[in-house]
Amino acid sequence: MAPYEPEQNTNEAEAPRAGRRKAARYAVPVAVAGVAAATIGLVPALATSGDPKLPDVTAQELIEKIAASDTEQLSGTVKISTDLGLPSLGGGMTGGFAPGGGGGGGEDGEGSSADPQSKLMELASGTHTLRVAADGPDKQKLSVLDDAAEYSLIHNGDDVWAYDSKSNEAYHSKSAGKAGESGNSGDSGKKDLPKGVPSTPKELAEEALKAADDTTSVKVDGTAQVAGRDAYRLVIKPKQTGSTVGQITVAVDAKTGTPLKFTLTPAGGGSAVVDAGFTKVDFAKPSASTFDFTPPKGAKVTEGDDAKAEKHDFKGDAEEFKGEEDLNGLNVIGKGWNSIAELELPGGQGLPTTESGSGDMPQDAQRFLDSLGDKVTGKFGEGTVFKTRLINALITDDGKVYAGAVTKDALVKAANAAS
Incomplete structure (x- = not known):
């Protein structure tokens, strides 16, 4: 990440002007737009506590601290809330994406209810509690908790497993090619993970910083305590008028540089549109057993290749849509937040x-x-x-x-x- 140049004797910084593609400047709106049409919810923003006394830092220094953060091992609990202000459909729209809701298919639909491509879209609506764990690029686990069910997505080496406890269905996929053929196990299995649904404060913060350019104000605005840890508050604001984004606030762990909390508030005021933050976090190495998974007895297991074959059977109108490559040809009018x-x-x-x-x-x-x-x-x-x-x-x-x-x-x- 290129450094930000702060204004003389202030904490405010402007992003670099050169080397930013239009697609990168549009990253924040697109990250939300991709799921906005299918979401509902009305949830208050998450709270932080305390104003710890920390050494002064500039925005440039704090952004460099985020970029230099080498946190690869952690575990904890994340609470994520989304309020796009769409009218409620009595649970009819989001129910299919909730744990056990069957939005991904199953016996009464297409594919598996555990398929992560549709299952994790639920994170774009309402409020959810997640358990997360990571041990380097080859081992990650994310569990979406519900009152009576749990949905887990586990990446362990060449394997990606997903399990829906409500339907007792599992989804399994391997990396492209046969195990051992890839020279980089860090990429194995990742192509089957959902795209465009950031689920941790770090992922959300990275999307926000990609969008920063000369239309953006970036400054350090005080401190906070999140999940019992001291943090700096990095505030990202549009300089332009006409944007619906009011500001983005990222709470950055003072010791590790890891984003602990992400809040996007709208220009129109009211509760946050997106609020995601750790309520508990531990930077120790998770137990290796955290990433082990064996389908429970009687679970229906769908292999990823089989599910993809079913999806490719659709013809007719679907052929009119040329695929993701067409999205690269979007005409983008204006710049920055506008x-x-x-x-x-x-x-x-x-x-x-x-x-x-x-x-x-x-x-x-x-x-x-x-x-x-x-x-x-x-x-x-x-x-x-x-x-x-x-x-x-x-x-x-x-x-x-x-x-x-x-x-x-x-x-x-x-x-x-x-x-």
Whole structure:
């Protein structure tokens, strides 16, 4: 990570201007936008306590401390809360992603309910308690705790295991190629881990720092105590107007440089949109048995290769979507926190409606979408802006999409400029 240059005699720092790709500057909005459309929840922010007396540091020194942190061994408990402000569906939307909810499939659906690709999407909604453990790049474990169930994801060498105790289903995958063929065991099994759902304060902090550029203010703002450890508070703020992001606060362990807590508050005020922090943490080496897993007797085991084969049987409309490589061609309008992604829906048409006569949109679904959206007009024609407390998206009637962590007015302005 390149160093940040602080202002003379202050703790405030600006990120480097050169060498930042548009995709990196858009990392924070995209990390949340990828899951925002399927999330609900209303949870208060997590609390910290105490203002320990620590030696003064500049923002540059603290960021360098994070970058130099070599923490590879830890265990602890993380509480993560997400409040995008979407209306509740009575648990119908998130229930399938909760431990034991069967969102990943199972006997009554496709694939396995333990498949991590869909299971861990639940972290994008509501509040959750996680147990985490790590011992270097080859051994990690994450468990999502529920009142009556537990979902665990274990990476141990060449194996990735996931287990849903509610359904008694397990999911297993190996690294690309046969065991022993890869020259780097540190990469083994990782391609089957979910992407785009940061689950620890460190992962969230890294995404935030990727997005920092000359549009960003970064400063040290006091101290805190998190999980019984002394920490510095690093505050990251947009300098631009028009962003829905108010600020990001990262509590950084004073001794190890490990981020202990991450909080994203919206410009509109109120509770945090994302709040993730350790409630307990131990930097000692976890026991080797922590990463051992054997499916319980009677558990249904799905092999990753079999699950992928089932997914590839789908044809028709799915073929119109060219895959992840298309996302690399997103047109990004603007810069920094005001970046707006522009893309087109397949077929060059807007969202289906009950009035269209296509029958593609049930009336209940139409009413739900209408409750989220505001009709807007401009040089671009007509469209609807769908809102959360962080990510907003304008979908025009001719199939254009403009999305970002920006206000409704900023989206309309971008659509007009592109017309």
